[in-house]
Each structure stands twice: as C-alpha cells, then as structure tokens.
Amino acid sequence: MIDIVASGVLFDMDGTLVDSTSVVEGAWSRFGAQHDIAPSTILAFSHGRQTIDTVQHFLPDLPYAEQRRLADELVADEVENTHGIIEIPGAAAFLGRLVDAGVPVALVTSAPRDLALNRMRAAGVTVPESVVTSEDVEQGKPHPDGYVRGAALLGLRAEDCVAFEDAPAGLQSAIASGATTVVVGELDADVTVGLARVHGFDGIEVTAEGAAFRLRG
Known part of the structure; x- marks a missing residue:
C-alpha cells in the first residue's frame, strides 16, 4: 500500500x-560462460547497474578498451533481442x-x-x-x-x-x-x-x- x-x-x-528477465539472464549467462564466472554471481551484482560497470567489476585487469568492447557487444546483443x-x-x-x-x-x-x-x-x-x-x-x-x-x-x-x-x-x-x-x-x-x-x-x-x-x- x-x-x-x-x-x-x-x-x-x-x-x-x-x-x-529472459534477455538479461541470457546475455550475462553467455558472458559468464566465456569468462568462467557463475551467471548467478554476475546477476547478483549487475541488476540496476550500467553494463560497463559490471564488466569492470568482474574483469578489472583488462585494458579499458577491451572492457568497453565487451560491454558494447553485450549491449548490442540486448538491443536486438526483445523476445519475451x-x-x-x-x-x-x-x-x-x-x-x-x-x-x-x-x-x-x-x-x-x-x-x-x-x-x-x-x-x-x-x-x-x-x-x-x-x-x-x-x-x-x-x-x-x-x-x-x-x-x-x-x-x-x-x-x-x-x-x-x-x-x-x-x-x-x-x-x-x-x-x-x-x-x-x-x-x-x-x-x-x-x-x-x-x-x-x-x-x-x-x-x-x-x-x-x-x-x-
């Protein structure tokens, strides 16, 4: 109330x-599989945050240009996928x-x-x-x-x-x-x-x- x-x-x-939910979980699950990170761990942190902030949190040692590339790829995939x-x-x-x-x-x-x-x-x-x-x-x-x-x-x-x-x-x-x-x-x-x-x-x-x-x- x-x-x-x-x-x-x-x-x-x-x-x-x-x-x-289905789109977000799918995108981060694929990211987690590629980088050997449990999707549940990523999702617990990522919800409500910018994609680049999540990538930087889990892959802090990558050069910024590579972090940015990964974030942009994740966003591009989600922009195209509106199913569900x-x-x-x-x-x-x-x-x-x-x-x-x-x-x-x-x-x-x-x-x-x-x-x-x-x-x-x-x-x-x-x-x-x-x-x-x-x-x-x-x-x-x-x-x-x-x-x-x-x-x-x-x-x-x-x-x-x-x-x-x-x-x-x-x-x-x-x-x-x-x-x-x-x-x-x-x-x-x-x-x-x-x-x-x-x-x-x-x-x-x-x-x-x-x-x-x-x-x-």
Missing part, C-alpha cells in the same frame, strides 16, 4: 516498468493515468538510450518525454546522479519526487538523491527496510493534491 504526495514521478526501467519482454503488471496504464493527470514523469535507467527505447516499445509502455540513460550521467547507479538529473528535467528537486525502483543499486541511487522511494517487486534486502512497496501498478490512483499529486493504492 502507498499513500504519497509528490510533484513528479521518476521510474527505473528494467524490473520496474519492463520485465526483460513484457510490461510489469499495470505499468502502461499507470503511466497513462499519470500523463492524463498532468503529473511530470521521467525515466531514469542504467541502460543506453537505444536499448531503453527498444525495451519500452517491445513491452508496449510509452516512453516519457524526459529520459535519463547511461549516456547522460558521469556516474551510474548506485550514485544519485541519474535521479537528480531526472528530477531537474522535470523542473523539480529529487526531494519533491517519488521514485519507483526494484534493484539494490537503483534503490540506493534513488534514496541518495532524496526522492521518496518505493520498492517494486519482491526484493528483500537491507536497502528495502522501511520503504513502501508495490507488486505492480494496477489500482494505484492519481489525484490532484494542491500543487502536487497524491498516489494511493
């Missing part, structure tokens, strides 16, 4: 608006309700722009006008830069926004930005303690609350 008043809404993408990508329950309709109510909305993702746009379209979720991708920030999640920038694109402070996130790195990023943070899904970790939680977006109502908006559901 949530009952939050805010001036804008910030969304993560993978695991928050879009379920791309679906929306998180109620995501498309909830975004529609927000837009209809005049709520400022931004997407804040660790994915590159092409990958983000392809996945949103594949899931049938409308891309907000304001988008922050990996190309737009110097430091990716868990740093707060993305959420701070997303709020600024809406003409707001992050503290005036609510952020929806599903991954530890993303939740750390949203919390550090000052945004009111809501967990999407089942994650149970230290970072989720005390946070509101939703398991989908069906039934979340959007109403005007003075100069702001109330999300209740």
Whole structure:
C-alpha cells in the first residue's frame, strides 16, 4: 500500500516498468560462460547497474578498451533481442493515468538510450518525454546522479519526487538523491527496510493534491 504526495514521478526501467528477465539472464549467462564466472554471481551484482560497470567489476585487469568492447557487444546483443519482454503488471496504464493527470514523469535507467527505447516499445509502455540513460550521467547507479538529473528535467528537486525502483543499486541511487522511494517487486534486502512497496501498478490512483499529486493504492 502507498499513500504519497509528490510533484513528479521518476521510474527505473528494467524490473520496474519492463520485465526483460529472459534477455538479461541470457546475455550475462553467455558472458559468464566465456569468462568462467557463475551467471548467478554476475546477476547478483549487475541488476540496476550500467553494463560497463559490471564488466569492470568482474574483469578489472583488462585494458579499458577491451572492457568497453565487451560491454558494447553485450549491449548490442540486448538491443536486438526483445523476445519475451513484457510490461510489469499495470505499468502502461499507470503511466497513462499519470500523463492524463498532468503529473511530470521521467525515466531514469542504467541502460543506453537505444536499448531503453527498444525495451519500452517491445513491452508496449510509452516512453516519457524526459529520459535519463547511461549516456547522460558521469556516474551510474548506485550514485544519485541519474535521479537528480531526472528530477531537474522535470523542473523539480529529487526531494519533491517519488521514485519507483526494484534493484539494490537503483534503490540506493534513488534514496541518495532524496526522492521518496518505493520498492517494486519482491526484493528483500537491507536497502528495502522501511520503504513502501508495490507488486505492480494496477489500482494505484492519481489525484490532484494542491500543487502536487497524491498516489494511493
């Protein structure tokens, strides 16, 4: 249950608006097999982070040019593969309700722009006008830069926004930005303690609350 008043809404993408589990797990499983790293170990770290950050974490001794090449190959493979990508329950309709109510909305993702746009379209979720991708920030999640920038694109402070996130790195990023943070899904970790939680977006109502908006559901 949530009952939050805010001036804008910030969304993560993978695991928050879009379920791309099969694509992501396939890409990192192939990477793990090539480099003798257990896929489960990679996935435990990678979720919510930029691809280059994960490659550098697991292959720190490679020259940067080779790390970059591997990351670019992973992203290119994922951009082309949209099979099985679906929306998180109620995501498309909830975004529609927000837009209809005049709520400022931004997407804040660790994915590159092409990958983000392809996945949103594949899931049938409308891309907000304001988008922050990996190309737009110097430091990716868990740093707060993305959420701070997303709020600024809406003409707001992050503290005036609510952020929806599903991954530890993303939740750390949203919390550090000052945004009111809501967990999407089942994650149970230290970072989720005390946070509101939703398991989908069906039934979340959007109403005007003075100069702001109330999300209740």
